[in-house]
Amino acid sequence: MPEFANPDSRTPNPQPRLPSPGLYAALYRPPRPDAPATALTLIASDFSPRYERHGGDLVSIDVSGLQRLLKVGQGLPARIIADELARDAAARNVVVHVAVAGTWTAAAVSALATPGVTVVPPGDEATALASVPIGLLEKIHDVCTQSPLNSQKKEDTTASAYSACSAFKRWGLKTLGDLAALPSADLVARLGPPSRVWQAIARGQDVRPLVPALAEERFDSTIELEWPIEGLEPLSFVLTRLIEPLSTRLERRDRGAAVLHVLLGLVNRECHARRLELPSPMRDVRTLRTLALLDLEAHPPAAAIDRVTIVIDPTPGRVLQHTLFTRAHPTPEQLSTLIARLGALMGQDRFGAPAVVDSYRPGAFAMARFATEWAGEAGKALQPFLPSAIRRCRHPVPARVTVVDDRPVRVTTDRRGFAGGAVVHCAGPWRSSGEWWEGEPGSSTSGRAGKAGKAGRSEDFPHPPYPPHQPHLSSWDRDEWDVSLNDGGVYRIFRDRERDAWFIDAIVD
Amino acid sequence: MAMPLPRAELESLLRTRQLDRTLTTTLPTADETAVASTGIGPLDALLAGGLPRGHLSEIVGPRSSGRTSVTLQLLASAAARGELVALVDALDMLDVESAAAAGINLDRLLWVRGHVVTNPGMCRDMNQRALEQAIRALALILQAGNFGLVVFDAAEAPPDALRRLPFTTWLRLQRMVEGGHTTCVLVGPEPMARSSAGLTLKVGVRDWGSGIRFGHRLFEGLNIHTRVVRARARATEETTVALATAATNCA
Numbered sequence: 233m234p235e236f237a238n239p240d241s242r243t244p245n246p247q248p249r250l251p252s253p254g255l256y257a258a259l260y261r262p263p264r265p266d267a268p269a270t271a272l273t274l275i276a277s278d279f280s281p282r283y284e285r286h287g288g289d290l291v292s293i294d295v296s297g298l299q300r301l302l303k304v305g306q307g308l309p310a311r312i313i314a315d316e317l318a319r320d321a322a323a324r325n326v327v328v329h330v331a332v333a334g335t336w337t338a339a340a341v342s343a344l345a346t347p348g349v350t351v352v353p354p355g356d357e358a359t360a361l362a363s364v365p366i367g368l369l370e371k372i373h374d375v376c377t378q379s380p381l382n383s384q385k386k387e388d389t390t391a392s393a394y395s396a397c398s399a400f401k402r403w404g405l406k407t408l409g410d411l412a413a414l415p416s417a418d419l420v421a422r423l424g425p426p427s428r429v430w431q432a433i434a435r436g437q438d439v440r441p442l443v444p445a446l447a448e449e450r451f452d453s454t455i456e457l458e459w460p461i462e463g464l465e466p467l468s469f470v471l472t473r474l475i476e477p478l479s480t481r482l483e484r485r486d487r488g489a490a491v492l493h494v495l496l497g498l499v500n501r502e503c504h505a506r507r508l509e510l511p512s513p514m515r516d517v518r519t520l521r522t523l524a525l526l527d528l529e530a531h532p533p534a535a536a537i538d539r540v541t542i543v544i545d546p547t548p549g550r551v552l553q554h555t556l557f558t559r560a561h562p563t564p565e566q567l568s569t570l571i572a573r574l575g576a577l578m579g580q581d582r583f584g585a586p587a588v589v590d591s592y593r594p595g596a597f598a599m600a601r602f603a604t605e606w607a608g609e610a611g612k613a614l615q616p617f618l619p620s621a622i623r624r625c626r627h628p629v630p631a632r633v634t635v636v637d638d639r640p641v642r643v644t645t646d647r648r649g650f651a652g653g654a655v656v657h658c659a660g661p662w663r664s665s666g667e668w669w670e671g672e673p674g675s676s677t678s679g680r681a682g683k684a685g686k687a688g689r690s691e692d693f694p695h696p697p698y699p700p701h702q703p704h705l706s707s708w709d710r711d712e713w714d715v716s717l718n719d720g721g722v723y724r725i726f727r728d729r730e731r732d733a734w735f736i737d738a739i740v741d
Numbered sequence: 742m743a744m745p746l747p748r749a750e751l752e753s754l755l756r757t758r759q760l761d762r763t764l765t766t767t768l769p770t771a772d773e774t775a776v777a778s779t780g781i782g783p784l785d786a787l788l789a790g791g792l793p794r795g796h797l798s799e800i801v802g803p804r805s806s807g808r809t810s811v812t813l814q815l816l817a818s819a820a821a822r823g824e825l826v827a828l829v830d831a832l833d834m835l836d837v838e839s840a841a842a843a844g845i846n847l848d849r850l851l852w853v854r855g856h857v858v859t860n861p862g863m864c865r866d867m868n869q870r871a872l873e874q875a876i877r878a879l880a881l882i883l884q885a886g887n888f889g890l891v892v893f894d895a896a897e898a899p900p901d902a903l904r905r906l907p908f909t910t911w912l913r914l915q916r917m918v919e920g921g922h923t924t925c926v927l928v929g930p931e932p933m934a935r936s937s938a939g940l941t942l943k944v945g946v947r948d949w950g951s952g953i954r955f956g957h958r959l960f961e962g963l964n965i966h967t968r969v970v971r972a973r974a975r976a977t978e979e980t981t982v983a984l985a986t987a988a989t990n991c992a
Contacts, residue, residue: 559922561825562887570885574853577878583853586837597837602851606825614780614814614821614844620962620986621809621839623897626857649899657955714960716953720946722805722960738836740960741809741896 254296255310255354256442257317258339260329261289271326273445278320279313282444284336286375290344292336293317294442310351318349333357337376338436341408344368357436362409369408369430370397376433376440396423396430408434449485451478451544460499460536464525467537471521474542479515482546488513490547494524497539504533511571511604512564513550519565526572550605567604592666593708594726594737595624621741622724628735631725640713643725645736653718660713661727667707714740777890777924780818781811784967787982788940794922796939797915799971801932805953806945807965808896810986812928813843815890819924820846824889827851827882831875831895832868851888853878869902876910883917883925891918894928903933911937932971941971947983962986 257279259272272291276283282294295313310332321328331342334354338361342350345364352360373393405411411434419427429439453474461467471494482488489510496504506527514520524542550564562570574583584599629650634642644652710726717723722740727733776791785791792798792815802808819826826849828835833854841847855875858868872895879893895903911934918925927934932941946952947964954961968981 559822559824559889560887562885566885566887570881573881574878577874577881578853578856582856583851583878585850586835586840586847586852588837588841588847595836595838599852600848603848606849614817615842618781618810618814618984618986619839619842620960620988621813621843622836623809623834624836626833649897657953657960659955659958659960714955716805716955720803720805722953722963739804739834739897740963741805741807 254294255298255313255332255334256336256339257293257295257313257330257332258336258343259291259293259317259321260331260340260343261326262329263289264327271321271324272328275317275320275324275326275328279317282442284442285445286340290340290375292340292442294336294444295332310353314349314351333360333436335436335438336442337372337433337438340375341368341372341433341436344372352436358409358412358434361434361436362407362412364408366400366405366407366411367397369400369411369433370394372433373430376429376438392426393430396427399423449481449546451481451487451489451546452542453478454539454541457538457540460538462536464528464532467528467540468521468525470540471524471542472517474540475517475520475524478542478544479517479520482515482544482549485546486549487546488515488549489520489544491545492520492524493541493543493545494528495539495541495543496533496537497541498533498535499538500535502534504537506531511568511601513547514565514568515549516565519569522569523572526576530576561606564604567602571602571604592664594664594710594712595626622738623741624738625736628726628737631734631736633725633727633734640715640725640734643715643717643723643734643736650736651719656716656718658713658715660715661711662713663711665707665709665729668709670707712737775922777815778818778822779811780814780821781984783982783984784811787967787969788942792924792926793939794924795918795920797911797918797925797927797934797937799927799929799932799934799938799941800944801929801941802944803930804897805963807963807967807984807986808928808944809839809894810843810963810965811942811944811967811984812892812894812926813840813845815926816840816850816892817844817846819890820849822889825849825851825887826890827853827888827892829853829855829875829879829882829891829893831855831872831893832857832897834894834897851882853882868898869905872898872902872906876906876914879925880914880917883914883923886921886923888923890924890926892926892928895933896928896930898929900930903929903931906933908935911935915939938971940969943968943970960988962988 259275261272272289273283273285276291276293280293280295280298284292286292298309298313314330314332317332318328318330321330329343329347329350331339331346331350331352333339333342333352335357338352338357341361341364342352345361345368350360370393400411405414411431414431416428416431419431423430432439455470455474457470461470490513492508492510494506494508496506498504506524508523508527510523571583581599583602585602587598587600589596589598629645629647631643631645631650631652633640639655640658641655642653643655709729711729712724712726714722714724723736724738724740726735726737728735775794776788777794778785778791779788800808800811816826816828821844826845828850830852833856835852835854837847840850853875855878856871858871875893875895879891882888882891914925915934915937927938932938944965944967947966952964954964963986964983965986966981966983
C-alpha cells in the first residue's frame with residue numbers, strides 16, 4: 233500500500249455527496265435464465281412509484297414515508313419494509329437480495345454483496361459496507377454514476393472503473409472499508425478527481441440522486457365529427473388540431489414520433505387505418521400533417537370520415553449537434569417530407585440512392601433508400617483525372633448495323649434523336665455474357681469463341697420484330713463495340729448473339 | 742420630410758437589386774461571391790473558384806461533348822465536401838458505374854429517375870409530360886433546401902421539348918435557389934434557362950478529328966473544351982479551357 237499523509241488534517245469532504253435523507257431499498261436478482269425480466273419492476277412498482285431500474289437485475293426503490301402506509305409506528309421501519317419486500321418477491325417466486333439503507337447507493341451495494349435481507353441503519357452506511365470486497369466497485373460504479381437520463385460515455389466510465397479497481401488491488405486494498413479509510417486528498421492526487429466518486433461509493437454516499445423511471449405515456453388523440461367530412465383539405469385542419477397537442481406532449485417528454493397511425497372512422501362503419509413508419513424521429517406538426525396527407529392522397533378512404541384518431545408510437549428524441557465547419561444538411565423532417573412528396577409524384581421506385589451491384593451485367597444497378605439523417609463526415613476522395621462517363625439507354629435502342637470484314641461500318645436507327653451515320657472509329661469487339669446458367673432456353677452460349685458479324689461480306693441486320701431485350705431480367709450474351717459516328721456521337725453498341733440483333737446501349741459523354 | 746433619392750442612386754440600388762429585395766422579400770442577403778468548386782482545377786480557375794451558389798447554371802453541348810463527365814465530377818466534388826447532392830435524371834440515363842468511377846459518394850446522391858416511354862408511338866407528348874414531371878421533382882428538391890448541388894439532367898431531351906417548357910419555369914426555379922447556398926445546374930443540348938441563367942458553360946469536343954481518342958482496341962477518351970458563354974455574376978478574362986477525359990472501362 234502506498235504511503236499517505238496524515239488523514240486527519242487533509243481529508244476533504246467527498247465532492248459528489250448529495251443530501252439524500254430518506255429510506256431506500258434495493259432488490260438484486262442473481263442472474264437466472266428462466267426469471268422474467270419484468271419481475272423486479274413489478275415488485276418495485278407495487279411498493280413505490282419512485283423506483284429506478286439498473287439493467288434487468290437491480291432496482292432501487294425510494295421507500296421514504298412507506299412506514300406510515302405500512303403502519304409500523306416508530307419501531308424498525310427499515311426491517312419491516314425489507315421483510316415485506318422479501319415476502320412479496322417470494323410470493324412471486326423470485327429469488328432476490330433485499331437491502332434497505334439511508335442512501336440508495338448503500339442499499340444497492342448491500343443488495344449486490346449480501347444474499348437475503350440486509351438492513352443498514354441510517355448513518356451507518358460506511359460501517360455496513362466496510363467488509364464488502366473491493367472488486368464490487370467495478371459492478372456498482374456504472375450504476376451509481378450513470379444516470380438513465382444520460383447514458384452516453386458508459387464505455388469510458390466502465391474502463392476507468394476497471395483500471396481504478398486494478399490500482400486499488402495493486403495497492404493491497406481488499407474491501408470498500410480500506411478504500412473509505414484512505415485520505416481523499418492523496419487519493420485524488422494519485423488517481424484524479426473521479427477517485428472521490430469511488431470513495432463516496434465505498435462510504436455508502438450517493439453520488440447522484442435517484443432518477444425514478446416514468447411509465448411510458450400514450451400519445452393518442454381522437455375527435456368525433458358531428459358532420460362527416462370528405463376530401464383531404466378539411467381533413468388537413470382536423471389533423472393539425474389533433475397533432476399539435478400531441479407534438480407539445482412529445483416535446484415535453486423529449487420524445488419523437490417513430491410511427492404515426494392514422495385511424496379514420498368512416499360513415500359506413502368501417503375503419504380506414506394507415507400506418508406511417510417515419511424514417512427518423514420527428515415531432516414537427518407541419519411535417520407530420522403533410523406526411524399523413526400525402527399518404528392519404530395515395531390511399532384515400534372509401535367513404536366520408538366521421539371519426540379521426542391519431543396514435544403516435546414514441547421514441548427517444550433526437551439530439552443534433554451541427555458543426556461550424558460544414559454546410560448544413562436538410563433536416564430529417566425536410567428530407568422525410570421531400571421523400572414522401574417525391575414518392576407521390578414519381579412513384580416509390582423512381583428515386584433513392586444509387587448503388588453498384590456485384591455483377592458483370594452491363595448497366596446493372598440497385599436503388600437504396602436515401603437516408604434522412606446525416607452527420608458531417610467527409611466524403612470520398614476525388615479521382616485525379618476526369619473519367620469518361622457514359623449515358624445508359626435503360627432499354628437498348630434497336631439499330632441497323634452494316635458490318636464489313638467483321639467490323640461495323642454504319643449504324644442507323646429509326647429512333648427519334650438518334651441520327652446515326654458512318655462509323656469513323658471503332659474499338660472492339662468485347663464479349664460479355666452471364667446468367668446463362670439460370671436455365672433459360674437457348675442461353676448457354678457463353679465462352680464460345682468467335683467474332684461478331686460474318687467475315688468478308690456486308691450484311692444489314694434489321695430491327696428485331698420483338699420487344700427490346702429486358703436488361704435486368706434474363707441472361708445476356710453479346711459483343712460490344714465503342715464506335716464514333718460521323719454525326720459526332722460516340723456510342724457503345726452491341727450485337728445480341730442469341731437473337732443476332734444490334735442495339736445501341738449507351739452514349740459516351 | 743424625407744428627401745427624394747437622386748436618380749443615379751436609385752439606379753444603383755436597382756442594379757444591385759437591393760431595392761427590389763428590400764421591398765418584395767425577406768430573404769437574407771446571399772453571399773454573391775459564394776462558389777462551389779467543380780473539382781476540376783482548370784475549370785475552377787476559369788470560373789474564379791467554381792459555379793456560383795444561389796444561381797441557376799447551365800452546362801450545354803451536343804452529344805458526346807463531355808457534359809456528363811463534367812457533371813459527374815461536379816457531383817463527386819460536392820459529395821466529397823460532405824454536401825448532399827441530387828440528380829433529377831429526366832430521361833433516366835445515369836450509368837451508376839460511371840458515377841461510382843467518378844468518385845461520387847453514392848449514399849449522398851438522391852437520384853430521381855424520370856418516367857420515359859421508350860416508344861411513345863402516337864402519344865408523342867408522353868415524354869414531354871415526363872419532362873414536366875421531372876421539373877416538378879426538381880422544384881420539390883429545391884424547395885426542401887440545403888442540398889449543396891442539384892442537377893437537372895435533360896442532356897438527351899429534344900431541344901424542341903425543352904423550348905416548349907414555359908419560360909416562367911426557369912424564373913420560378915431561379916427564385917427558389919436565390920438567397921440560398923444551393924448550386925443548381927441544368928444540363929441540356931442548348932441553353933434553356935435563358936435570362937434566368939447565372940452562368941452558362943458550353944462544352945464540346947476540341948477538334949472533331951483528334952478530339953475523340955481511339956487506341957488499337959480501346960476507346961481512350963475525349964479531348965474537350967469548356968467555354969463560358971454567359972456569366973451574369975462575373976466577368977472572366979480567359980473564356981476557354983481544355984480538358985481531357987479518360988476511359989475507365991471499355992467495351
